[in-house]
Amino acid sequence: MTAQEVRLCGLLLQEHFGEVVERIGTHLLRGGAQNLRTIANETNTPLDLVKKSLCVLVQHGACEFGSGRRGPGSPVEYRASCERVLRVLRYPRYIYTAKTLYGDTGELIVEEVLQRGHMTMSNTVKTVADRLTHNMEEGRSMEYSEVVSAFSKLVETHFLQRCPPVAEMGTAATSTNPATPGTPAASASTAPPTAESNPDCYKLPHVTLIGRGKRRRSSDDSEEQRGGKKAKMDSESCGDEGIYWQVNFERFHQHFRDQAIISAVASKLDQTSSEIVRTMLRMSEVTTTQTAAYTQPLSANEIFRSLPPNYSISRPILDQYLSLLVDDPMEFVGKSGDSGGGMYVVNLQRALANLARATLESVVQERFGSRSARIFRLLLRKRHLEQKQVEDFAMIPAKEAKDMLYTLLSENLVQLQEIPKTPDHAPSRTFYLYTVNQLPTARLLLQHCYKTVANLIERRLFETKENKRLLEKSQRIEAILASLQASGAEPEQLTEVEEMITAPERQQLEALRHHINKLDSTENQVDETVFLLESYIFSTKTK
């Protein structure tokens, strides 16, 4: 939990859940596991507000609770998870991916579950059907069954999963029921149960939901009340109480990683090779664990059979492509055997390392120029080089090479390694070697990225605050215009209201909108880099 991460988490919590939750959340992130009273005392917040914030954080999976350190009798302790809060930055990407895979219905399902933290299936289906009906034309409404089918597709491909069951706390010791073997085990283990440990993780509940989405009419309050009562009665009759579904972030990350590998192959080689790699990855989606270094071996025959029908390439050409992929220095695909026409694997870990390395090189290139990038790449390949050797290999004059090396050194992208010739470490008799370590440099860049996103958010908040008066005025005028149009006003009245905003103000508003859009889309783009670096670092951790 570095300072930059905590700062970014604080800003994200503030934007999405308000200042109270932000204060409690950052306190938990900085201080580790604490119990309720400690939090309330140290943050000087009333106990009720603390309780509310903790409920919100637990609802969204950002906070976990467990029995205290002193055993089952001590008060419950809460622990916030920095990683989970940082996921909030990636919500638009998750929703867009769901849209590309499962259409509008899938998009809305994922959006609803993300916004609410976790939901029951029946609740989700109803809300999504209502929203879809709202967007359709008059007279048409959305069937629950369509939404249910989209939901089940999402569950089958593991994009949604059941929430892990909550471990019993404190009652296990006093429980007189010995026939529940699960509870003593859960209280004895110190790790909270993950979603994957539940064997029913991806099983749909047996609930029949029949109905159509209801269109909400804003003018008809009585109908809404009656509709509300009906909805309440319906939710009581559904049989899936207590089964909550959450978004499976790891599966989405797997998908993003696959996409990154495929696009890298496409840009390095060609479209056909990327299709081959895509087929291989698709075939090993369910068989590969999340932290595997490479996929399960696939024979060339299987790959040939599973290629998409519109990519009709002959068998010898496929073999040629596969050997090309294996020989490529990027090492995306490796050959692990010769049976079945050749067994091929996709080297996931190596691919991620290569992608991270390409990111680092590109960062150096954009910030310091292509010659510094040449020195950086050289050091990555040759590991340790002396000053003179750097100048010779990079073919850069001594003075400039020295300058660039020192700039990189001051930015901590390059490190100096001393190798003494004599035991007294005399400087005149020591080798000074320049070196680049990929993993620490990746971590450094990741922290820079977090700092960047935090700065972007702060700048956006600052811009919004500066022009608050203008924004409020424009919102009020839009509301007036909308109400006038709804009640059917003449065009002269509309133009009169529109003219209440003067031309320079309009320009200012335009510029403000442009800036905010730019800042927002920059956040999205930086998040892509964050994802790459995070995946790389995570893949090296679990060696």
Add this chain to the structure above:
Amino acid sequence: MAGRGRGRGRGQMTFNLEDVGIGRGDSLPPTTFKPSPLFPPMPVQPVPLQTGEEVEYMLALKQELRAATKTLPFYIRRAAPKRDVDRYSDKYQSGEPKDSTIEWSPDWSRLPKELCIKVRENRGKRPTPQVKRTKKPLVGKEEILIKLETLEKKEEAVNSEEEQDEEKKKTNEEEEQADEEDYEEDFEEDTDYIMSYFDNGEEFGGDSDDNMDEATY
């Protein structure tokens, strides 16, 4: 001996400068006397942002999500601080969030018991605030008040408005009407102000009708 070499060319150092790469006669960059500027000028301009349908769609999604989260019940706002006096409109404006209630109902079985907090129920309009009252002490209070009243009327030194407020707070809708009949007080008799001192201004300006030539101030 100390101070030898100071000021003459570069100072002596424990390691060989040649090895690090600073040759003879090379000039070093000037020493800095202040911290580096907050926004240093960039030698290279950053690459322009990505554009495209996908990027714009995600941008729109992000902004919509941000706007939507402000309306959800998960956005916790502090309750507005209590104003100095209770106002009449407080009865009718119950839309403000209160610290002690939660706006949505989570599944309490998944949360530890200590987090349980009252769920705020948005009932229909309740114009009169629901008030706890017990009958016995009320009856007792009424008797005492009636006794006091008779005493007051005898002495003419009472503040009747206090009584009226207390009664109204403690009675129900049905009882209000009954109570009102008991109090037929004359406004003038029971105030603190001595009536002879008060001049309600009715006599003022009555003379001005006769003399229109003079200016009135």
